[in-house]
Amino acid sequence: MEKLVELISVICGLLYLVFIIKENNWCWPFGIIGSLITVYLYFHHKLYLEAGLNGYYVLAGVYGWVFWTSHRNRENKTPVRNWQTSWHVLSITGGLLLSLYLGHIMHRYTDSPRPYVDAAMTVFSFIATYMEARKVLTGWYYWFILNGTSVWLQLDRGLYMYAALSVFTTLMCIKGYMEWKKSYQHQLA
Numbered sequence: 001m002e003k004l005v006e007l008i009s010v011i012c013g014l015l016y017l018v019f020i021i022k023e024n025n026w027c028w029p030f031g032i033i034g035s036l037i038t039v040y041l042y043f044h045h046k047l048y049l050e051a052g053l054n055g056y057y058v059l060a061g062v063y064g065w066v067f068w069t070s071h072r073n074r075e076n077k078t079p080v081r082n083w084q085t086s087w088h089v090l091s092i093t094g095g096l097l098l099s100l101y102l103g104h105i106m107h108r109y110t111d112s113p114r115p116y117v118d119a120a121m122t123v124f125s126f127i128a129t130y131m132e133a134r135k136v137l138t139g140w141y142y143w144f145i146l147n148g149t150s151v152w153l154q155l156d157r158g159l160y161m162y163a164a165l166s167v168f169t170t171l172m173c174i175k176g177y178m179e180w181k182k183s184y185q186h187q188l189a
Contacts, residue, residue, distance in 0.1 A: 006161045017172055025065060027064075028064050031064075046112060048106070053125050056126060057129060060129045081134060081136050091127050099116070099123045099124070100119075106118060120149075121149060140177035143169070143176075148170045150162075
C-alpha cells in the first residue's frame with residue numbers, strides 16, 4: 001500500500017513539474033496534493049525536516065496559485081523575474097548559517113540519520129520554493145542542486161520512486177530554466 005501511495009505522489013510531482021515548466025497554474029493543485037502525501041511518507045521514514053518542508057510546499061502551493069493568478073500580464077502569464085546577485089549572496093549565506101544551526105538541533109534532539117543534509121535541503125528548498133512562487137528565473141539553479149542531492153538522500157532512505165523522480169526533476173530543471181528564460185527574454189523585447 002505504501003508503494004502505491006508513493007507512486008500517486010510521484011505522478012502528482014511529475015504533473016506539477018510539467019505544468020510549472022509550461023508556466024501553467026495547474027501546477028499548483030498537483031503540487032499541493034503530492035506534497036500532502038509526501039508529508040506522511042517522509043515522516044514515516046524519519047525525514048522529519050523533509051516532512052515539514054513538504055508541509056511548507058502545501059502552503060507555498062496555495063501562495064503560488066494565488067500569486068500567479070493575480071499577477072498575470074497581457075499574455076495571461078505571470079512575468080518571470082530575476083534577482084540581483086546581492087539577493088543570492090544573502091540567501092546563500094543565510095541559508096548556510098541556518099542549515100548548520102538546524103542540522104545541529106536535529107543531530108542533538110532527533111534520530112535523523114542525516115541531520116545536516118536534511119537541514120540544508122530543507123532550508124534551501126524554502127528559499128527555492130519562494131523563488132518559484134515569485135517566478136524568479138534563477139531559482140532553477142537552486143532546484144538543480146537540491147534535486148540532485150535529493151537523489152542520494154532518497155536512495156539512502158530506500159525511497160526509490162522518489163529517487164527516480166528526483167533524477168528526472170534534476171534533468172528537467174535545465175528545460176525549466178530554458179523555457180522560463182525564453183519568457184523572460186520575450187518580456188524584455
